[in-house]
Amino acid sequence: MQFVTDWFWSLQWERLVPELIGKALGFLSGFAASWFLLFRRRLNALQRMQSGDSDDFIFQMHHLSPAADHDEDVVLLFRNVAPKTTLNDLYDNEAVRDVVKKIADQTTLDDPILKTEGTLGFELLNDAVGHIAGLLATTPFPRKAWLFVMTCEDRQAVRKKCVRCFLIQPADLEKFFDWDWCQHHVQVEKPWHWFRVVALHRIACAWKSEQQIAIEESSRSRELDMPLVDKQVRHDRVRVLSLGLNEDECPIGQPHRIAWNSHLASLEAMGLQLTTATSKTNNDANDANVSTATNHAANDPKLLD
Known part of the structure; x- marks a missing residue:
C-alpha cells in the first residue's frame, strides 16, 4: 500500500492532467464529428427518399389490354419485368455514372428519352440493353420484337425520379403517335398515370423521326463508308430487342378514363408538341404541294417572275 501511495505522489501531475484532458477532448471531438457526419448522411438519404430522388434503374413492360366497356x-x-437495380450496380465506372445523372436531369416530359449521343452514349445504351436482354433470356414466353427506350420523366409530373427503361411492342407504340387516339381511346389503371400516356406519345414521335432519318440514310450510297464504330455520330435511341414477356397481364381494379381537359393547359404551358395523325397527314400534303409548286415554278419561267 505504501508503494502505491509513493508512486501516486511521484507522478508529474502538472503534465499528466493536461495530457489526459487533451486526449479526452480529442476523443470526444472525433466521436462527435463521426456521429454528426453519420447523422447528416442518414438525414440526406432520408431527404432524398422523401423527395423522390434516387439512383434506381427500373425496367418496365408496357402493354395495351382491351377495355371491357368499349371495343375500341x-x-x-x-409492369416491372426485372429486379430493380441501381446506377452503381449497372455501371462500374464512376465517370459514366456522372454522365448518366447529367443526361437524366436534362430530360423533360416533352423529350423523356435520355440523350445518349456519341460513343459514350452508344456504350451507355448498349450496357442497359445487354443487361435486360440477359435477365430475360430464359423466360418461358414466346419471343417477339420489343422496343427499348431509356427515359427519365419530368419531376413536374412524376413522384420518383429515376431512370425507367421502357419496353413496348412496335405496333403498340405506333398507336401512341396519334394524340387524338391517345385522348379518346386510352384508359389507365390509376388517374395519375396520364403522364405515361404523354411520355409514350412523345417517344412515338421521336421513333418516327428516327425511322425517317434511317430511310434517308439508306437511300444514300454507303459503298465508300468506313465502319467508324469508334465515332458513333448518330445512333438510334429506340432499340429493337427480341424478348419473351408475359402479355396476359390484366388491369388491377377499375380502369380510369383520363380527364384531359384538366391537363391540356399545363401541357401547353410546358410547350409540348402534341401530334395527331390528321395534322401529320395535312403537313405531309402541304409539303408535297409546296414541292410540286416549286418544281412547276422551276419549269415555267413565268411563275418565277
Whole structure:
C-alpha cells in the first residue's frame, strides 16, 4: 500500500492532467464529428427518399389490354419485368455514372428519352440493353420484337425520379403517335398515370423521326463508308430487342378514363408538341404541294417572275 501511495505522489501531475484532458477532448471531438457526419448522411438519404430522388434503374413492360366497356378502347398497363437495380450496380465506372445523372436531369416530359449521343452514349445504351436482354433470356414466353427506350420523366409530373427503361411492342407504340387516339381511346389503371400516356406519345414521335432519318440514310450510297464504330455520330435511341414477356397481364381494379381537359393547359404551358395523325397527314400534303409548286415554278419561267 505504501508503494502505491509513493508512486501516486511521484507522478508529474502538472503534465499528466493536461495530457489526459487533451486526449479526452480529442476523443470526444472525433466521436462527435463521426456521429454528426453519420447523422447528416442518414438525414440526406432520408431527404432524398422523401423527395423522390434516387439512383434506381427500373425496367418496365408496357402493354395495351382491351377495355371491357368499349371495343375500341384499351387500358395501358405497365409492369416491372426485372429486379430493380441501381446506377452503381449497372455501371462500374464512376465517370459514366456522372454522365448518366447529367443526361437524366436534362430530360423533360416533352423529350423523356435520355440523350445518349456519341460513343459514350452508344456504350451507355448498349450496357442497359445487354443487361435486360440477359435477365430475360430464359423466360418461358414466346419471343417477339420489343422496343427499348431509356427515359427519365419530368419531376413536374412524376413522384420518383429515376431512370425507367421502357419496353413496348412496335405496333403498340405506333398507336401512341396519334394524340387524338391517345385522348379518346386510352384508359389507365390509376388517374395519375396520364403522364405515361404523354411520355409514350412523345417517344412515338421521336421513333418516327428516327425511322425517317434511317430511310434517308439508306437511300444514300454507303459503298465508300468506313465502319467508324469508334465515332458513333448518330445512333438510334429506340432499340429493337427480341424478348419473351408475359402479355396476359390484366388491369388491377377499375380502369380510369383520363380527364384531359384538366391537363391540356399545363401541357401547353410546358410547350409540348402534341401530334395527331390528321395534322401529320395535312403537313405531309402541304409539303408535297409546296414541292410540286416549286418544281412547276422551276419549269415555267413565268411563275418565277
